[in-house]
Amino acid sequence: MDLTLSPEYAAFRDQIADTLKANAHLAPGPEDKGLKHPKRLAWQDFLIREGLTARTIPTEYGGYGAEPDILKSRIIAEEFARSGLPRPLAGQGISMLVPTLLELGTPEQKEAYIERTLKGELIWCQGYSEPGAGSDLAAVRTRAVDDGDDFVINGQKIWTSTARQADMMFCLVRTDPDAKKHHGITYILFPMDTPGIEVRPLVDMTGAANFNEVFFTDVRVPKSGVVFEVNKGWQVANATLTHERGMLGDPNATKARFVELVELMKTETVNGQRLIDNPVLRDRLMALQGEVYAMQANGLRITTNRLKGESPGLSGLVVKLQGCELNHQIAGLAIDALGELGILYEEGEHLRSGGSWQWRYMYDLGLIIGGGTAQIQKNIIAERGLSMPREPRPARS
Amino acid sequence: MEFGLSEDQIMLQETVRRFVAEEVPLDLIRKVAAGDEVVIAQLATDLGALGLDGLLVPEADGGAGLGVLDAILVQECFGYGVVPARFLSNSVVAYALRDTGSAFVNGIASGETRFGIALNDFTSRRDGSGLLIHDDTVAGSTLMAMDVHGSTHVLCLANDAIHTGEPGAAEPVKTIDRTRVFSKLGLKSIDKGIQVRDVDRVFAVACVLMAADTLGAAQCMLDKAVAYAAERQQFGRVIGSFQAVKHLCAEMAAKLEPARALLWHAAHAIDVEDEEALAMAFLAKAHISEIGTFIARTSTEVHGGMGFTDLVGLHYWFKRIGVNRQVMGSPMALRELAARQQGLVA
Numbered sequence: 001m002d003l004t005l006s007p008e009y010a011a012f013r014d015q016i017a018d019t020l021k022a023n024a025h026l027a028p029g030p031e032d033k034g035l036k037h038p039k040r041l042a043w044q045d046f047l048i049r050e051g052l053t054a055r056t057i058p059t060e061y062g063g064y065g066a067e068p069d070i071l072k073s074r075i076i077a078e079e080f081a082r083s084g085l086p087r088p089l090a091g092q093g094i095s096m097l098v099p100t101l102l103e104l105g106t107p108e109q110k111e112a113y114i115e116r117t118l119k120g121e122l123i124w125c126q127g128y129s130e131p132g133a134g135s136d137l138a139a140v141r142t143r144a145v146d147d148g149d150d151f152v153i154n155g156q157k158i159w160t161s162t163a164r165q166a167d168m169m170f171c172l173v174r175t176d177p178d179a180k181k182h183h184g185i186t187y188i189l190f191p192m193d194t195p196g197i198e199v200r201p202l203v204d205m206t207g208a209a210n211f212n213e214v215f216f217t218d219v220r221v222p223k224s225g226v227v228f229e230v231n232k233g234w235q236v237a238n239a240t241l242t243h244e245r246g247m248l249g250d251p252n253a254t255k256a257r258f259v260e261l262v263e264l265m266k267t268e269t270v271n272g273q274r275l276i277d278n279p280v281l282r283d284r285l286m287a288l289q290g291e292v293y294a295m296q297a298n299g300l301r302i303t304t305n306r307l308k309g310e311s312p313g314l315s316g317l318v319v320k321l322q323g324c325e326l327n328h329q330i331a332g333l334a335i336d337a338l339g340e341l342g343i344l345y346e347e348g349e350h351l352r353s354g355g356s357w358q359w360r361y362m363y364d365l366g367l368i369i370g371g372g373t374a375q376i377q378k379n380i381i382a383e384r385g386l387s388m389p390r391e392p393r394p395a396r397s
Numbered sequence: 398m399e400f401g402l403s404e405d406q407i408m409l410q411e412t413v414r415r416f417v418a419e420e421v422p423l424d425l426i427r428k429v430a431a432g433d434e435v436v437i438a439q440l441a442t443d444l445g446a447l448g449l450d451g452l453l454v455p456e457a458d459g460g461a462g463l464g465v466l467d468a469i470l471v472q473e474c475f476g477y478g479v480v481p482a483r484f485l486s487n488s489v490v491a492y493a494l495r496d497t498g499s500a501f502v503n504g505i506a507s508g509e510t511r512f513g514i515a516l517n518d519f520t521s522r523r524d525g526s527g528l529l530i531h532d533d534t535v536a537g538s539t540l541m542a543m544d545v546h547g548s549t550h551v552l553c554l555a556n557d558a559i560h561t562g563e564p565g566a567a568e569p570v571k572t573i574d575r576t577r578v579f580s581k582l583g584l585k586s587i588d589k590g591i592q593v594r595d596v597d598r599v600f601a602v603a604c605v606l607m608a609a610d611t612l613g614a615a616q617c618m619l620d621k622a623v624a625y626a627a628e629r630q631q632f633g634r635v636i637g638s639f640q641a642v643k644h645l646c647a648e649m650a651a652k653l654e655p656a657r658a659l660l661w662h663a664a665h666a667i668d669v670e671d672e673e674a675l676a677m678a679f680l681a682k683a684h685i686s687e688i689g690t691f692i693a694r695t696s697t698e699v700h701g702g703m704g705f706t707d708l709v710g711l712h713y714w715f716k717r718i719g720v721n722r723q724v725m726g727s728p729m730a731l732r733e734l735a736a737r738q739q740g741l742v743a
Contacts, residue, residue: 001399001400001401001402001466001661001665001668002398002399003398003399003400003665003669004398005398006398009398071398262741266741274743276741276743277742277743279733282732282733282736282741282742283729283732283733285736285741286680286683286732286733286735286736287683287684287687287728287732289676289680289735290659290680290681290683290684290687290732290735291655291684293659293662293663293677293680293681293684294655294656294658294659294684295655296662297400297658297659297661297662298654298655298658298659300398300400300658301400301401301658301661303398303400304398304399304400304401305401307399308401314650314654315654315655315658318650318651318654318655321647321651322651322652322655375644377647378640378643378644378647378648378651379640379643379644379647381647381651382637382643382644382646382647382650383643385647385650386623386646386647386650388626388637388638388643388646389627389635389637389638389643391640392638
């Protein structure tokens with residue numbers, strides 16, 4: 001056990017901290033709205049040039065071209081958290097499509113999409129879930145019929161974030177309805193302005209439309225958009241799904257929220273008494289700190305496993321379940337601590353933290369469900385982590 | 398940076414684990430719980446022969462010169478097998494006295510000096526528990542002293558500071574856990590001129606060791622639940638194939654695994670004297686007691702009616718966890734200590 005950084009890494013950390021500090025004026029602020037705001041794109045460009053994002057992506061595809069180094073990636077993430085500056089872009093195009101293309105894309109696809117995606121010039125949305133294919137993702141029914149050089153797509157997707165802003169979609173479609181369900185799926189890319197695509201915002205419990213429904217009516221897309229091979233889409237998608245689950249439940253983000261909650265309880269008062277001076281609230285706060293410490297230590301353990309090329313096993317499998325639940329509980333305590341001011345939302349003179357605790361409390365419940373529900377996570381923990389019996393497989397039709 | 402165990406630490410834990418698995422079967426624990434003096438004495442001799450009691454004693458004083466992280470790995474194994482060992486008490490004392498020039502340290506490593514500990518008053522005094530030094534006499538008695546039976550000395554809290562002394566009358570207290578003896582203890586005398594570390598730090602070490610004991614016991618209960626669910630059949634299926642049962646096991650594992658990392662971190666933080674070490678130690682015992690309690694009841698439920706019987710003996714683990722939770726800092730008391738430590742209490 002040695003939690004100190006070697007001189008090389010300590011110097012790296014200092015260098016990152018200095019770079020961020022010296023260039024803070026380049027960072028976009030909350031007023032610079034819009035995914036493609038020039039200031040946001042310029043910030044992303046700067047971060048790539050400095051190796052603060054797209055770090056291990058080859059320079060020929062617009063990345064920084066460094067050797068993979070898990071510890072350096074971790075240091076960068078921690079320094080962003082410490083600096084409070086806007087993080088690099090991390091849409092589904094960057095976090096899920098780019099790794100997929102690097103691994104399985106054709107040279108043309110890599111050429112056409114990776115660099116522009118990294119720079120934020122090309123926004124992607126993910127066409128995976130359907131009304132009838134949620135936890136059972138391989139049940140997708142959106143049909144793509146072979147027609148010469150094209151596929152013609154009919155069907156519907158749901159839970160599509162950034163569908164309204166996206167230039168392109170990466171999508172799972174059924175190309176062989178007669179094959180077993182995992183063997184008839186194709187992973188395909190196409191522009192969102194293709195005729196026949198209709199996007200409808202899906203308003204959720206937060207009052208905003210964080211997701212959309214996407215409808216396809218005779219949408220003709222070229223076969224050149226297929227990634228890897230026709231009917232091999234399940235393998236392609238699986239490579240990136242593991243990526244998505246790793247993103248949810250990041251302990252650094254949880255720690256930052258906990259620190260915010262402590263600050264809130266030290267500054268807010270009720271009946272002339274600081275919230276932190278209420279022993280019941282303080283006890284709940286400390287209970288959450290124990291869990292935050294545990295998830296942080298668990299994260300360090302996973303990082304070390306990866307550094308050594310070992311599988312993190314159970315400690316990796318539990319992150320999504322435990323991390324999302326903890327975030328939800330932190331927001332829950334903030335709301336209870338604020339009491340009647342905790343139910344205020346959107347605007348008004350008595351609103352606290354811009355109503356963000358309520359927003360998080362609701363949105364985090366969405367995250368407990370999304371990206372593999374808590375129940376699916378428990379199946380995975382039991383089956384892969386504890387070697388318990390697998391769920392019975394229904395007949396594949 | 399490396400967050401994990403060294404080869405030596407893995408080997409140390411493996412050695413103790415094997416000893417517990419091979420030498421301390423449930424039958425033996427039953428005899429200990431029934432008060433079989435011959436078995437208890439033999440077990441104490443066997444445990445002493447492992448040579449672990451001087452783990453935290455510096456090498457110059459005849460010990461192994463290892464750290465708190467090593468000690469919790471050993472204690473976890475004892476918790477796993479619900480083994481009554483003096484290791485926890487001896488380790489707390491070795492930590493309190495090492496580098497102070499005390500001759501006791503030497504005796505702990507050689508086994509000549511056997512310490513009990515009486516630190517429960519630090520967070521909770523009930524029924525008049527508490528030791529008071531006045532001139533040359535020690536008045537009063539302290540509840541929930543550990544390992545005083547057969548000990549030559551005791552590390553105790555008196556006048557809000559830690560002292561060593563000679564144990565006086567010890568009256569066993571009947572708790573739910575019959576594998577370990579807790580006592581109401583008076584003191585014959587307090588040693589003068591013995592330097593010990595400050596009480597917060599010593600108490601923090603006791604906390605991580607108790608937490609390690611609970612973690613081990615909880616891990617065993619989880620393992621037993623998973624094994625039972627793979628065997629027991631109802632409705633023509635093993636019960637582990639039902640999500641109602643499977644998800645209970647997943648929940649236990651999901652809580653336990655990060656808690657293990659927390660415990661390692663807390664112990665290491667004490668070893669390197671990290672500024673967050675004390676708060677982390679207090680919260681580690683509080684948190685691990687909470688998940689231990691959850692696992693104790695959940696594993697019992699997975700075992701169904703058998704879990705409630707004496708036949709499978711699961712209750713020894715259930716009771717070990719239940720006692721650990723209350724002795725030397727209940728979760729609530731420890732969370733308050735952690736808040737104080739961080740300046741969050743007005």
